[in-house]
Amino acid sequence: MPRILAFVMDSAGVGALPDASAYHDGSNANTIGNVAQQLGGLRLPNFERLGLGCITSVRGVAASERPAAVVARLRERSKGKDTITGHWEMAGVITEVPFPTYPDGFPPEVIERFTAITGAPPLGNIAASGTEIIAELGEEHQRTGRPILYTSADSVFQVAAHEETVPLATLYDWCERARAMLVSPHEVNRVIARPFVGVPGAYVRTPNRRDYAIPPPPTVLDRLEARGVPVHAVGKICDIYSGHGIASSVRVADNGEAVDRALELADATDHGLVFVNLNDFDTKFGHRRDVRGYGDALARLDARLPEILARIRPGDGLIFTADHGCDPTQPGTDHTREYVPYLECGLADGADLGVIDGLGYVGERIESCFQGLSMATAAGRR
Numbered sequence: 001m002p003r004i005l006a007f008v009m010d011s012a013g014v015g016a017l018p019d020a021s022a023y024h025d026g027s028n029a030n031t032i033g034n035v036a037q038q039l040g041g042l043r044l045p046n047f048e049r050l051g052l053g054c055i056t057s058v059r060g061v062a063a064s065e066r067p068a069a070v071v072a073r074l075r076e077r078s079k080g081k082d083t084i085t086g087h088w089e090m091a092g093v094i095t096e097v098p099f100p101t102y103p104d105g106f107p108p109e110v111i112e113r114f115t116a117i118t119g120a121p122p123l124g125n126i127a128a129s130g131t132e133i134i135a136e137l138g139e140e141h142q143r144t145g146r147p148i149l150y151t152s153a154d155s156v157f158q159v160a161a162h163e164e165t166v167p168l169a170t171l172y173d174w175c176e177r178a179r180a181m182l183v184s185p186h187e188v189n190r191v192i193a194r195p196f197v198g199v200p201g202a203y204v205r206t207p208n209r210r211d212y213a214i215p216p217p218p219t220v221l222d223r224l225e226a227r228g229v230p231v232h233a234v235g236k237i238c239d240i241y242s243g244h245g246i247a248s249s250v251r252v253a254d255n256g257e258a259v260d261r262a263l264e265l266a267d268a269t270d271h272g273l274v275f276v277n278l279n280d281f282d283t284k285f286g287h288r289r290d291v292r293g294y295g296d297a298l299a300r301l302d303a304r305l306p307e308i309l310a311r312i313r314p315g316d317g318l319i320f321t322a323d324h325g326c327d328p329t330q331p332g333t334d335h336t337r338e339y340v341p342y343l344e345c346g347l348a349d350g351a352d353l354g355v356i357d358g359l360g361y362v363g364e365r366i367e368s369c370f371q372g373l374s375m376a377t378a379a380g381r382r
């Protein structure tokens with residue numbers, strides 16, 4: 001009875017896609033590669049052994065002649081570079097029509113309807129970095145009780161509020177109602193509650209963030225559920241798929257806790273998928289353009305690898321991948337349209353598969369594992 005552990009290193013891209021310019025990105029984005037380059041090299045001995053250095057050039061990480069893992073670069077087929085689009089593609093959904101984005105803020109009709117929900121017009125209504133906008137508008141928000149509304153290059157309607165000014169339950173209620181209000185043509189793929197605490201000049205966001213995504217079309221996760229394969233979600237995964245096909249879910253405060261919970265779930269599971277989102281890479285370091293923080297987070301995950309690998313029994317699988325890039329060495333604070341890494345252990349002999357078309361490869365591999373297909377054969381697709 002197999003167990004699969006799949007870790008999404010949120011934003012850990014490995015090089016610009018050929019169409020990056022259509023997404024307003026430069027052609028030299030490479031989240032992991034540029035972080036390593038700018039830091040003068042990364043020490044990731046465990047990822048090196050698996051074959052990370054074969055996927056892209058990572059200073060300090062050798063390209064192994066014989067990678068221990070099946071490694072590849074996955075090319076996103078969907079039109080987008082956001083979390084929902086990337087994760088849905090992993091589970092078999094290609095987004096052909098991009099979700100709506102609002103680089104100039106939301107139109108008056110949306111603002112009016114949101115004001116009717118909250119009772120006061122929002123502050124902001126611009127594309128912004130979440131930490132910068134609370135630093136800028138947090139004090140006014142606390143004084144007036146007006147929520148802070150912002151977006152980004154992603155299809156997101158983000159509502160920030162101080163936990164002592166707007167109780168969490170109220171913020172969540174506003175976001176649920178905003179989710180119901182945002183129908184076509186303003187059907188953003190996510191409404192996000194962004195609570196924070198602290199005092200002016202020292203505001204910090206809390207782990208009480210909530211994501212309200214639109215429900216996905218049928219995915220691999222639904223098919224696993226129908227087949228009696230439990231999917232245990234860690235971190236944002238449950239929100240990203242609106243709970244569809246998810247048997248259990250646990251929220252976490254950081255990457256370290258996500259790994260802890262994933263290992264506990266693996267120990268408690270005999271048959272099933274443990275599906276984990278490692279969000280710190282994106283939220284704490286990628287969007288913040290914190291190169292040192294990003295590199296340190298990669299090193300911390302690398303240090304947990306022996307422990308994770310020790311859980312893999314014969315027949316089990318371990319996958320590391322990503323949903324898009326967010327290169328902290330690039331201008332701005334948005335995601336970058338990149339290839340994503342694929343490293344797979346336990347299901348087939350190590351090999352470098354080069355470029356594979358589509359993030360859907362992740363879901364296909366997982367599904368075929370539970371269908372009892374020959375994994376060695378399945379690995380042959382390029």
Ligand SMILES: O=P(O)(O)O[C@H]1O[C@H](CO)[C@@H](O)[C@H]1O
Pocket residue numbers: 083128129130131151152153154155156192283287333
């Ligand atoms: O700058 P912060 O608030 O972290 O927001 C980022 O996180 C959002 C969702 O992951 C992205 O759309 C981007 O806006």
Ligand SMILES: [Mn+2]
Pocket residue numbers: 010011082083084282323324
């Ligand atoms: Mn993401």
Ligand SMILES: [Mn+2]
Pocket residue numbers: 011083282283287326335
């Ligand atoms: Mn992000």
